[in-house]
Amino acid sequence: MKEVLTNPTDGYYINNNVFGKNGDFITSPEISQLFAEMTGVWLVNEWQKIGSPKPFQILEFGPGRGTLIDDILRVFKKLKLPMDQINIKLVEVSPKLCEIQEKNLCGSSSAPVLASICYKQNTTRHGSQIGWYRQLKDVPKKFSIFLAHEFFDALPVHKFVKNEKGWREILVDFDREGDQFRFVVSRSSTPALKIYSKFLPASSPKEAEISPQSILIARDIARRIHEEGGIALITDYGHDGTKGDTFRGFRNHQLHDPLVDPGTADLTVDVDFSLIKKAVSEETDTSVLVYGPITQARFLSGLGIEQRLQRLLQNSSAEVSKDLISGYRMLTERDQMGERFKLLAFFPKVLQDHLTKFPPVSFT
Numbered sequence: 001m002k003e004v005l006t007n008p009t010d011g012y013y014i015n016n017n018v019f020g021k022n023g024d025f026i027t028s029p030e031i032s033q034l035f036a037e038m039t040g041v042w043l044v045n046e047w048q049k050i051g052s053p054k055p056f057q058i059l060e061f062g063p064g065r066g067t068l069i070d071d072i073l074r075v076f077k078k079l080k081l082p083m084d085q086i087n088i089k090l091v092e093v094s095p096k097l098c099e100i101q102e103k104n105l106c107g108s109s110s111a112p113v114l115a116s117i118c119y120k121q122n123t124t125r126h127g128s129q130i131g132w133y134r135q136l137k138d139v140p141k142k143f144s145i146f147l148a149h150e151f152f153d154a155l156p157v158h159k160f161v162k163n164e165k166g167w168r169e170i171l172v173d174f175d176r177e178g179d180q181f182r183f184v185v186s187r188s189s190t191p192a193l194k195i196y197s198k199f200l201p202a203s204s205p206k207e208a209e210i211s212p213q214s215i216l217i218a219r220d221i222a223r224r225i226h227e228e229g230g231i232a233l234i235t236d237y238g239h240d241g242t243k244g245d246t247f248r249g250f251r252n253h254q255l256h257d258p259l260v261d262p263g264t265a266d267l268t269v270d271v272d273f274s275l276i277k278k279a280v281s282e283e284t285d286t287s288v289l290v291y292g293p294i295t296q297a298r299f300l301s302g303l304g305i306e307q308r309l310q311r312l313l314q315n316s317s318a319e320v321s322k323d324l325i326s327g328y329r330m331l332t333e334r335d336q337m338g339e340r341f342k343l344l345a346f347f348p349k350v351l352q353d354h355l356t357k358f359p360p361v362s363f364t
Helices: 002-006 033-049 067-078 095-106 191-199 212-228 273-281 296-302 305-314 318-332 334-338 349-357
Strands: 056-061 086-091 118-123 129-133 144-149 158-163 166-175 180-185 207-210 230-239 248-251 254-256 266-268 288-295 341-348
Touching (some): 002 266, 033 067, 033 144, 033 230, 033 305, 067 086, 067 095, 067 144, 086 095, 095 118, 158 180, 158 191, 166 191, 273 288, 288 296, 288 349, 296 318, 296 341, 318 334, 341 349
Parallel strands (some): 056 086, 086 129
Antiparallel strands (some): 118 129, 158 166, 158 207, 166 180, 248 266
């Protein structure tokens, strides 16, 4: 999964513009401005609630085409936040997507900074400084707002199945006669099974997907929040430990066999939010408060998305109104993204008493 998505020369994410109607999938910020606007309002509210610490940085993982952060900055500017004191850090491994993000966010291109771990720097159209990094550990430590929107679903997983012999790992093999990849079940225990057995369900389901990178990144985020202060908001399609077999591919907005033509389709899994919560809670040096997961419909409704929609419709043409309503329904309705997408939030544990009195909006 890691090789197919991020191989330096042939990885799916490395050289492709994979988002939108002409790509293989579409994300909430691309569907409607409403999603990012509500997210921006939530971030400002929670930031002000804890004393408006500044300067601060917003760190987004896998920012796609930069649509989410661009719309959030537009909300910040509208609310008269000090844009010159907001520093944007993007964690992005794809040169192609970095190019698209810079064009959309800055309106200009800058030369790569080859000698620095911050491999690109520029100024956004909203007046905030922005830099690109390849991994979290390279980003300077300070008070940060962490955003991970449809990021964890692309992190590699180990797959396991429980049979009459107990838990076994599912591996990828090559069928020479059929000239194609295939799944096989390990005959005995594997190193991954020994390491991650504590994360496997005690009873049902009989299948499981464990993402080591998700565990490490979640713990790193929590540790930074504990040490430097901050807020994390994770948004993704997923479950709370109730599913076990979700690995699949997408090409041209259609399901695609993940073992066929590797590198030509997106590979993804439903995020196990219970795994992230367990990983963070087991770390004694993180000390963060975890809220959620809650559904995307509940999150957006609690922030007044219906009222915002009505306000936009008052000054919109018939065609724009149709798109706004369509986007709203896709974001909130049960059979679309409303129930399937979930949100998880991290706060410093030192704020426990304060957040008991004034809990995060939508998470109560």
